[in-house]
Amino acid sequence: MAYVIIAVAFGIAGGIVGKLKGSSFLLWFLISAVVPFLGLVAAFAYRFERDELRRECPRCGKVTKIYDALCTRCGMEFDFPEVAIAPESWQRVPAPDSLPASRHT
Numbered sequence: 001m002a003y004v005i006i007a008v009a010f011g012i013a014g015g016i017v018g019k020l021k022g023s024s025f026l027l028w029f030l031i032s033a034v035v036p037f038l039g040l041v042a043a044f045a046y047r048f049e050r051d052e053l054r055r056e057c058p059r060c061g062k063v064t065k066i067y068d069a070l071c072t073r074c075g076m077e078f079d080f081p082e083v084a085i086a087p088e089s090w091q092r093v094p095a096p097d098s099l100p101a102s103r104h105t
Ligand SMILES: [Zn+2]
Pocket: 057, 058, 059, 060, 061, 062, 071, 072, 073, 074, 075, 076
């Protein structure tokens, strides 16, 4: 019985973390409830994954993480990228002019 309470608690925590990252609450609730500790860790790791800079494969156009040395789709080797793509998480940050003004002058 205690395990069920723990599983639900982790499920809710994982679900909230997943939701905050723009993913599905239900998805992360289930993952965290089934594998309580690992699910919660995965929910946090998912956030960091989304914060990584990305790059586009020059051959096939697949978007990969900037630290990848090989394209996972076509196998092309990458040089250090000249152009990075903003992390997925940046796309949900509001534009500066939509924030409340903080200057008084
Ligand atoms: Zn490729």
